[in-house]
Amino acid sequence: xxxVSEFKKILAENSEISAYEIVGTVNxxxxxxxxxxxxxxxxxxxTEELTASVYVDFDEFRxxxxxxxxxxxxxxxxxEKLKAAVIKAKQAKNPYxxxxxxxxxxxxxxASAQDLTQLAKETADAVFKxxxxxxxxxxxxxxFADHHIIHFLNSNDVEHEYDQYSIFFExxxxxxxxxxxxxxxFHKSSGLNQTEKYTDDIRSAMVNxxxxxxxxxxxxxxIPENLLIAVKEEMLLNIMGNFAxxxxxxxxxxxxxxxxxDDTISEVPFDMILKGVEEGVYGSSPVDGNGIVLKETKxxxxxxxxxxxxxxxxxxxxxxxxxxxxxxxxxLENYPVISEEDKNKPVLxxxxxxxxxxxxxxxxxxxxxxxxxLKEGDKITPLTGFSVSGNIYEAINTVRFSEETxxxxxxxxxxxxxxxxxxxxxxxxx
Amino acid sequence: xxxxxxxxxxxxxxxxxxxxxxxxYDYVSVLGSxxxxxxILSSTRMTSVDDVDNECGFVIKLYDGTHYxxxxxxxxxxxxxxxxxxxxxxxxxxxxxxxxxxxxEEELVKSFDRSDAEPLNDEEILNRxxxxxxxxxxxxxxxxxxxxxxxxxxxxxxxxxxxKTLDQHYEWINSMIVLAAREGNTIKQHNCSxxxxxxxxxxxxxxxxxxxxxxxxxxxxxxxPITPGYYDIITDxxxxxxxxxxxxGHGVEQDMVVKHRAKSVHYVGKQVGSPLLNxxxxxxxxxxxxxxxxxxxxxxxxxxxxIENGILKRGISDALSALELGQKxxxxxxxxxxxxxxxxxxxxxxxxxxxxxxxxxxxxxxHGYYIVNTNNGMEDPKNWQxxxxxxxxxxxxxxxxTGKIVAPVVISGSVLDLLNSISMVSDExxxxxxxxxxxxxxxxxxxxxxxxxxxxxxKLG
Numbered sequence: 001x002x003x004v005s006e007f008k009k010i011l012a013e014n015s016e017i018s019a020y021e022i023v024g025t026v027n028x029x030x031x032x033x034x035x036x037x038x039x040x041x042x043x044x045x046x047t048e049e050l051t052a053s054v055y056v057d058f059d060e061f062r063x064x065x066x067x068x069x070x071x072x073x074x075x076x077x078x079x080e081k082l083k084a085a086v087i088k089a090k091q092a093k094n095p096y097x098x099x100x101x102x103x104x105x106x107x108x109x110x111a112s113a114q115d116l117t118q119l120a121k122e123t124a125d126a127v128f129k130x131x132x133x134x135x136x137x138x139x140x141x142x143x144f145a146d147h148h149i150i151h152f153l154n155s156n157d158v159e160h161e162y163d164q165y166s167i168f169f170e171x172x173x174x175x176x177x178x179x180x181x182x183x184x185x186f187h188k189s190s191g192l193n194q195t196e197k198y199t200d201d202i203r204s205a206m207v208n209x210x211x212x213x214x215x216x217x218x219x220x221x222x223i224p225e226n227l228l229i230a231v232k233e234e235m236l237l238n239i240m241g242n243f244a245x246x247x248x249x250x251x252x253x254x255x256x257x258x259x260x261x262d263d264t265i266s267e268v269p270f271d272m273i274l275k276g277v278e279e280g281v282y283g284s285s286p287v288d289g290n291g292i293v294l295k296e297t298k299x300x301x302x303x304x305x306x307x308x309x310x311x312x313x314x315x316x317x318x319x320x321x322x323x324x325x326x327x328x329x330x331x332l333e334n335y336p337v338i339s340e341e342d343k344n345k346p347v348l349x350x351x352x353x354x355x356x357x358x359x360x361x362x363x364x365x366x367x368x369x370x371x372x373x374l375k376e377g378d379k380i381t382p383l384t385g386f387s388v389s390g391n392i393y394e395a396i397n398t399v400r401f402s403e404e405t406x407x408x409x410x411x412x413x414x415x416x417x418x419x420x421x422x423x424x425x426x427x428x429x430x
Numbered sequence: 431x432x433x434x435x436x437x438x439x440x441x442x443x444x445x446x447x448x449x450x451x452x453x454x455y456d457y458v459s460v461l462g463s464x465x466x467x468x469x470i471l472s473s474t475r476m477t478s479v480d481d482v483d484n485e486c487g488f489v490i491k492l493y494d495g496t497h498y499x500x501x502x503x504x505x506x507x508x509x510x511x512x513x514x515x516x517x518x519x520x521x522x523x524x525x526x527x528x529x530x531x532x533x534x535e536e537e538l539v540k541s542f543d544r545s546d547a548e549p550l551n552d553e554e555i556l557n558r559x560x561x562x563x564x565x566x567x568x569x570x571x572x573x574x575x576x577x578x579x580x581x582x583x584x585x586x587x588x589x590x591x592x593x594k595t596l597d598q599h600y601e602w603i604n605s606m607i608v609l610a611a612r613e614g615n616t617i618k619q620h621n622c623s624x625x626x627x628x629x630x631x632x633x634x635x636x637x638x639x640x641x642x643x644x645x646x647x648x649x650x651x652x653x654x655p656i657t658p659g660y661y662d663i664i665t666d667x668x669x670x671x672x673x674x675x676x677x678x679g680h681g682v683e684q685d686m687v688v689k690h691r692a693k694s695v696h697y698v699g700k701q702v703g704s705p706l707l708n709x710x711x712x713x714x715x716x717x718x719x720x721x722x723x724x725x726x727x728x729x730x731x732x733x734x735x736x737i738e739n740g741i742l743k744r745g746i747s748d749a750l751s752a753l754e755l756g757q758k759x760x761x762x763x764x765x766x767x768x769x770x771x772x773x774x775x776x777x778x779x780x781x782x783x784x785x786x787x788x789x790x791x792x793x794x795x796x797h798g799y800y801i802v803n804t805n806n807g808m809e810d811p812k813n814w815q816x817x818x819x820x821x822x823x824x825x826x827x828x829x830x831x832t833g834k835i836v837a838p839v840v841i842s843g844s845v846l847d848l849l850n851s852i853s854m855v856s857d858e859x860x861x862x863x864x865x866x867x868x869x870x871x872x873x874x875x876x877x878x879x880x881x882x883x884x885x886x887x888x889k890l891g
Contacts, residue, residue: 001504029502033771035689040528041750044517045502045769047487065479070486071504072436072464088479091556121523140689170870172691174812183691183812187871212813254475255574258615317475354817355808359838361610361617364655366891368817368842370810385815387658387842387891411872430658430891 001048001071002078004151010078011052016086018062019055019099021290024048024151030116032124034141054082055099056089062096063089097316099154100291100323108162108286109149119145119167119192126195127171130202136175136209138202139183144168158291165192166282168411171202173209182212184352184371189282189409208351212371215384218429224346224376227429228400229388230421232349233408235356235365239392239422241414242360244272244330247299249310249318256361258393259305267397270335272300274309274327278417282409283328292325302334332418338400342423349373349421350388363393366427390427398425432543433599434464434586436486441597443507444590447490450511452592456532457493459591460506461726463768466584470552472559473577474567479552483583487768489726490514497527498750502769530754535593535728542598542723546582548630555580558633562640566609569644572651574617575610578636582629583876589728598723602876603632604864607639609647618650618837620821622803625719625863625878646822653822653837658891662798663841664791664826664883667860671879672804672818674709674781675867677845678702679879680809682711682736682745683762683774683869688754692811694742702742703849708782709737711746713761718878719863720764720777725749727763727772734760740849748774766873773869781881784855791854791885792826799823799890800831801839804865814845823890843889854885 002010004024011020029045050069055062065088067081123143131138146166153159170187186205188198231239243265251257259265276294277284287293290312299307308320315323352370359365366389374381402421409415444460451458467483490501492514499518503509550558559578566576581604589596606623622643624635665673678694686692713722713731724730727749734746747755748763751774764775792800803821810816822837841848863878 027769029769031771035528038526038528039497040530040688041498041500041771042518042520043500043502043771046517047502047504047769063477066481068466068481068484070464070484072434072486088552091479091552092477094476094478117521139691168872170872172689174690180693181812185870254610255612256610256617258617354810354815354842355806357806357819357838357840361619362653362655362837364838367840368808368815370813370815385843387840387889389655389658389840389891391655428658430889 002050002069002073002075004050004153006075007050007052007069007078008153010075011082013079014082014086016056017054017082018057019155021053021099021154022152023051026149028116028147030120030145032120032143034124036139037128054085054089056086057096058090060096061093063092063094065089065092095317097313099156100158100312102157103293105158106160106162106286106293110163114147114165114192116145116147122195123167123169123198126198127169127202130199131206134203134206136173136206139172139174141171142169152287152291154291160287160291162286164285166190167192167194169198171205173205175209175213177213179213182209184209184212189411191280191282191284194280208371211373211382212384215371215382217385218383221374221381223429226345228342228345228347228423228425229427230347230349230423232406232421235350235353236422237408237410237413237416238356238358239365240272240330240332240416240418241410242358242392244274244299244414245360247305247308249308249314249320252308253314253317261305261308263305264303265300265305265396266303266399268336268399269302270300270401271298271302271333273298273331273333275329275331276327278329278331281329281407281415281417282411283415285328288325290325292323294325294327297324327414329415329417332416335401335419337403338423342400346374346376347423349375358392363391365390365392387430388427389430390424395424395426399423432545433541433597437462437464437586437588437597440506441588441590441595444588445595447506447509447511448590448592451492451514454511454515455492455494459491459589459728461489461768462588463487464586468582470555470559470580471577472556472563474563474575477556479556485767489768492518493532498530500771528754530750533749533753535591537593539595544600544627546601546603547628550629555629555633558637562637566640566644570648572611572613572648573609573644574612577608579606579608580633589724591728594728596724596728600722602627602719602863603629604719605632605636606864607636607643609643611647611651613651616651618647618653620647620650623862623864627717649835650822650837653835656823656836656839656890660887660889662795662885663888663890664795664800664885666800666802666883667880668804668862669801669818669820670781670881670884671779671862672807673816673848674881675776675779675879676807676809676816676818677849678709678736679711679776679779681811681814684745684747684755684757685751685774686811687745688751693814694745697742698744700742701740702846703737703740704852705740706784706852706855707737707740707849708735709780710735710782711762711776711779713777716778716780716861716878718778718861719865719876720878725761725763726765727759729759729761729763732761746774746776748772764875766875770873773873775869775875776867776877778861778878780859780861780879781884783857783859783882786854786856788856788883791856791883793829794854794885795826795829797827799825799836799839801841805838815843816845816848817842840891841888842891848886848888851887852884856883858882
């Protein structure tokens with residue numbers, strides 16, 4: 001496999017390339033697949049990847065094209081790919097934008113490597129510990145312990161080298177009784193050192209799957225009228241991730257956002273701070289994909305849009321003075337927690353959606369509920385087989401936040417650290 | 431275009447590695463994968479011509495008498511058996527293993543090729559996309575973003591074991607329109623796609639849909655939320671396909687049976703839907719996005735007739751799940767990439783056509799909706815609930831469209847209730863090859879799904 005430094009030399013030999021970004025990644029992974037507690041498949045991964053974006057300036061345009069160098073490439077074929085990329089870039093007549101400038105170059109690769117097999121095994125053990133003593137059981141568990149070393153450089157002498165460890169697992173608690181057996185799918189992404197949390201999460205999931213077994217349809221019970229509906233995890237991720245994206249350069253540039261700076265996003269005050277690194281959070285990264293070193297940005301200040309954020313290209317197109325970079329993490333702070341009076345009202349906690357939906361254009365959100373817990377004082381009634389829906393751009397104006405906090409990690413979007421539950425009172429049950 | 435030269439050159443290396451590792455392992459195979467995607471985008475604010483989602487690497491699969499192990503790596507030339515053994519080695523962990531027997535295979539040496547019948551160069555493609563985009567942008571000032579995308583996926587794979595040496599090369603073209611329209615603070619988006627094994631045809635078909643795409647996104651600006659409730663519905667082929675995929679596609683993946691996650695195991699040979707229903711899956715069942723010649727376990731592509739006249743007959747499997755269940759594998763072992771495990775996965779999944787005419791189906795609706803354009807869905811293989819999200823619905827009253835549009839529309843409820851309520855099935859059908867399917871929330875693979883128009887009764891929200 002061609003190394004980053006070898007590829008940089010090959011790039012330098014092509015005089016038509018005006019600028020470039022190179023990302024080299026070394027991936028290592030240990031993956032364990034269990035049926036019950038028995039290991040079915042053990043996987044080990046060690047691979048490298050090399051991707052380059054080449055930029056060609058012509059007339060008033062800056063064209064670009066992406067080249068992927070694989071293990072099938074040698075120096076000659078890599079040079080040929082670059083020639084082809086130049087031709088492709090000349091067809092992409094895009095407005096000019098500069099690449100990230102050098103500020104500080106990071107060298108942040110962990111001094112001592114973690115043993116991925118050990119991490120995967122510890123994760124599996126923590127999951128299985130959560131099963132102990134439960135009336136339900138885990139049908140299947142998959143564990144992925146990953147390590148990526150990322151080497152970024154661009155033609156403005158920006159050069160960073162850093163690494164990321166992450167854990168992903170999915171586990172499927174099942175409850176078998178005289179009625180139909182039931183299951184609830186559970187999955188989690190995180191950084192390291194979260195094993196106690198995995199055990200706690202699985203313990204809750206084991207209890208919840210029994211609740212699903214016992215759950216009845218809403219028409220079989222009396223649903224109170226002044227009901228608060230609480231959502232968490234993926235729905236919370238969808239909702240707060242969407243409000244972050246509403247203020248991204250990208251959505252602003254494409255005129256797809258509902259909010260501008262100083263607009264009120266929510267009548268309920270809360271802050272949203274975007275950042276690169278947070279301990280234990282999946283996808284934590286000190287720099288973004290364009291090599292910008294990430295500093296914190298408060299994008300929502302007491303419910304009002306306070307700043308835009310995003311990548312180099314759209315930041316430049318939006319004429320931003322200081323381009324923030326793209327963030328992996330949003331932290332919610334300074335929000336009023338739910339009052340004692342509201343807490344004592346009947347609350348319907350949505351524990352599991354089939355697949356939480358949020359249409360970013362219309363604001364529709366909701367979905368089919370696999371398990372909800374209706375809490376009326378000390379009484380808990382598990383419910384299933386119904387849907388909830390509402391409009392997030394309206395419902396956010398009366399949202400309440402839980403005192404209990406959580407971190408919900410997204411493998412592909414923004415991870416959220418903040419309240420565990422969002423409480424709404426304008427949703428329909430059907 | 432044919433099998434990538436790099437992989438062709440690695441066949442003898444793979445054979446040598448298999449020979450060496452067989453000295454210590456009961457089963458050894460090597461899968462080599464080289465996939466490239468050419469992506470060309472013409473949009474209101476940006477143009478790009480890129481290679482994306484490229485991968486090149488190998489999976490070495492081993493069975494040591496206790497369990498299966500795999501090693502994913504970029505290169506096998508020069509890779510010694512000791513390096514592979516070290517990579518998959520597990521330290522002592524007091525582990526018990528699933529008792530799977532050794533994979534048995536039959537002798538097979540074969541090559542396959544299906545290349546783009548009418549390839550176009552980048553400039554020709556970009557010019558076609560620009561032409562369609564400009565047309566759409568000029569039709570109405572409320573169109574704020576028009577994106578036209580061409581993607582050609584070229585896949586080469588080799589599979590080498592003691593008894594098999596297989597290679598394949600195939601290509602598939604996906605073209606897509608994504609339009610966004612805005613009126614005040616109301617923003618709507620509409621997607622549609624065309625998919626072919628032929629570049630010229632894919633772009634011709636995309637161009638033919640440009641007026642419909644503009645009309646639809648503008649109509650969506652006046653869409654209202656639906657009043658939740660039970661309605662008679664007619665599903666378009668994309669929604670029929672989504673129901674097929676979510677209701678019984680995931681539910682019959684045999685690795686879910688191994689994990690005690692599939693309710694379908696109790697229903698084989700039983701009625702699970704209307705007698706009008708026939709469902710197929712298979713890489714050889716249709717020519718579409720998931721039409722390969724052999725799967726990632728080296729099993730030849732097949733056409734599995736899953737539901738026959740409403741009766742569940744059989745499921746789909748990867749090699750390991752089939753082995754554990756004592757079944758013959760169905761050629762559905764698929765990996766997201768060479769860096770991931772093979773699971774039982776859907777390929778081209780669809781309901782077969784029936785005998786009804788669409789116009790008769792519409793006339794038969796007293797009050798209901800024509801549900802259009804797939805968005806996403808979610809499976810529930812153990813408990814057979816279903817959720818399918820459609821882009822929009824068109825109201826029908828007394829057998830005629832009223833002009834009212836509702837969006838988005840979520841179909842939910844029990845799989846059995848929905849499939850048993852199917853009362854009419856149209857005589858034409860379409861398989862749409864533009865989708866991706868995950869297992870849970872990961873393991874994304876290209877799939878197609880589809881079917882005829884179907885009349886059913888469903889809960890909408």
